[in-house]
Amino acid sequence: MALLETHDLTKEFGGIRALDDVTIDVESGELVSLIGPNGAGKSTLINVITGRLSPTRGEIYYDETDLVGMDPFEIAHLGVGRSFQTASIFPELTVRENVTVAAFATEHGSFSLNFFRRRDSYDDVHNRTDDILATIGLEEEAELAAESLPYGDKRRLEIAIGLATDPDLMFMDEPTAGMSPSETEMAVELIHDLLAEWGTTIFLVEHDMDIVFDVSDRIFTLHQGRLIADGTPAEIRDDPRVREAYLGGENA
Ligand SMILES: Nc1ncnc2c1ncn2[C@@H]1O[C@H](COP(=O)(O)OP(=O)(O)OP(=O)(O)O)[C@@H](O)[C@H]1O
Numbered sequence: 568m569a570l571l572e573t574h575d576l577t578k579e580f581g582g583i584r585a586l587d588d589v590t591i592d593v594e595s596g597e598l599v600s601l602i603g604p605n606g607a608g609k610s611t612l613i614n615v616i617t618g619r620l621s622p623t624r625g626e627i628y629y630d631e632t633d634l635v636g637m638d639p640f641e642i643a644h645l646g647v648g649r650s651f652q653t654a655s656i657f658p659e660l661t662v663r664e665n666v667t668v669a670a671f672a673t674e675h676g677s678f679s680l681n682f683f684r685r686r687d688s689y690d691d692v693h694n695r696t697d698d699i700l701a702t703i704g705l706e707e708e709a710e711l712a713a714e715s716l717p718y719g720d721k722r723r724l725e726i727a728i729g730l731a732t733d734p735d736l737m738f739m740d741e742p743t744a745g746m747s748p749s750e751t752e753m754a755v756e757l758i759h760d761l762l763a764e765w766g767t768t769i770f771l772v773e774h775d776m777d778i779v780f781d782v783s784d785r786i787f788t789l790h791q792g793r794l795i796a797d798g799t800p801a802e803i804r805d806d807p808r809v810r811e812a813y814l815g816g817e818n819a
Pocket residue numbers: 580583584585603604605606607608609610611612
C-alpha cells in the first residue's frame with residue numbers, strides 16, 4: 568500500500584461536486600504536485616485529506632490507517648502536516664518563537680507540553696528549531712517579530728512552522744503565492760532541501776508551472792473535481808487533456 572491513498576473520493580457542496588471520484592496514491596519520499604485551473608478542487612482535496620472537511624463519500628488511507636471520520640488534530644498526530652494557504656503565524660512572537668512553539672506543540676506527537684520531560688528533549692526542540700531556521704534561510708531574522716517580516720519571509724516562516732511539526736507527509740497549498748520571482752526560487756530550493764534532508768513526502772499545490780515541472784516526481788491534474796491526468800512531468804506536459812483543461816477558457 569502507498570503512504571497515502573484515496574479511493575473514489577467525492578466532496579459535494581450543495582449542488583457543486585468539488586471532488587468527483589478522485590483516486591490517487593502517493594509513495595513515501597515522493598514530491599507530488601497537484602495542478603488544475605482555479606476552482607478545480609485542489610484545496611478541497613487537501614482539506615478533505617487533512618480532516619478539515621469530511622468527504623461525501625470515498626476512502627482515504629494514510630500509512631494503512633483509515634482517515635475518514637478523524638479530526639484534523641488526530642490526522643496531524645499521525646504525521647500529516649500542512650503549510651497553510653492563509654497565515655498561521657503568531658504576529659507578536661519572534662520568528663524563532665513561532666517555530667519553537669510549533670515544535671513543542673507536536674514534539675513526539677504528544678500535542679501538549681510535558682513538564683516532566685527530560686531536559687535533553689527541550690534541547691532537541693531548540694536544535695530542531697535552529698536546523699529549520701538555517702534550512703529555510705531565516706537565521707538572521709530569528710529574533711525579529713514575525714509581523715515585521717516582509718511578505719515572502721512570512722510565507723517561508725509558514726513553511727518553517729509546518730516543518731517544525733516534523734511531518735512525514737507535508738501538504739503545501741500554494742506556498743509561493745504572492746512571492747517575488749527570487750523568493751519563489753528560494754522557496755523551491757527549500758522544498759527540494761526538505762525532501763533530501765528530512766525525507767519528507769511533499770504534496771504541493773502550485774500555480775507556477777515552471778516550478779511544478781522542475782521539482783515534481785509526479786503530477787496529478789484536477790479539472791472540475793475530476794482527476795484527468797496522473798504522470799511524470801514529461802507525460803503531463805504532453806497530455807492533451809491537461810492542455811485542454813488549461814486552455815479551455817478557464818483562468819489557469
Ligand atoms: N466551503 C465551501 N463551500 C462551498 N463551496 C466550496 C467550498 N470550498 C470550495 N468550494 C467550491 O468547490 C470548488 C473547488 O474549490 P477549491 O477551493 O477546492 O478549488 P482550487 O482548485 O483550490 O482553486 P484555486 O486554484 O482558486 O485555489 C469551487 O467551485 C469552490 O467554489
